[in-house]
Amino acid sequence: MHRDQPPLRARSAPELVPSLFLDLDQMLDEFTRLPIRARFRFDPDMPAVITVEFLAERGPSLVWLLGRELLRRGVTAMSGTGDVRMWPTLPGGRPASWLLLESEEVEALFEVPTAELAEWLDATYRVVSAEAEMDGLNWDGFLMELLGGPAAASE
Template sequence: MQHDQSSLRARSAPGLVPSLFLELDQMLDEFTRLPMRAKFTFDPDSPAVITVEFLAERGPSLVWGIGRELLHLGLTTMSGTGDVRMWPTLPGERLSSWLLLESREVEALFEVPTAPLAEWLEATYRITSAEAESAGLDWDGFLRDLLSGPEAPAG
């Protein structure tokens, strides 16, 4: 039995925007940098979120879902609040941005090269525009789930 998988390939679109591998520096303190590799992945089915996998040389990798708009804005201005923030380095320094990730377990600051990330993000916007990204969100379902809250156990 043969299935036509062309629609499946078009929907997942892995070849349209291949993952981006970047060399970044994790700032361990003011003077100590730890070189690290990160993999940025775009999924056209969830265009609002970029999956970033921080590939550790030893030990497990760390995976974060980061808003595509947050990354895009963070290349030129302060972006984000809470657990994820990004902003450009000072003028005169390397063309890069700072990416800060915080949670109860992790606090990490990374220096991310601006040019390759900007080019890659532009490619993702050619696949799914910012307008189309928000049009695909199920706001009614999101609000329904949010307002219903966790179900109370039956007693």
């Protein structure tokens, strides 16, 4: 890509893959579940990233950016390291996976129904394949912003 090319601009593509709303259970402790709704969004301009918005009944929502491949793998096997991990629940119940999100401020474990999530993820891969998800990235613009922000471009 050429250095004068503008960085990627996020755009909504509801006609390609609409947002997925799922009812999750947040595990507060071993026996206590808190139902929570989550919105999964896919942007074909940034296909490697899925935006997950945890919709609170009261107060602000919480947004996490998760790797699309991490979610896809987490439906059937242990996936992720560090702050985000996902793995299937024990067999016998409804098809679900555990999603663990950790940061310095918060640790949250969610039970995610996987049938709808897997189907929705498949739709995202039909729009942008795993092999093509890095093709549209403006690496020069990304590195400029990462290393020095907008001022670096004017030097």
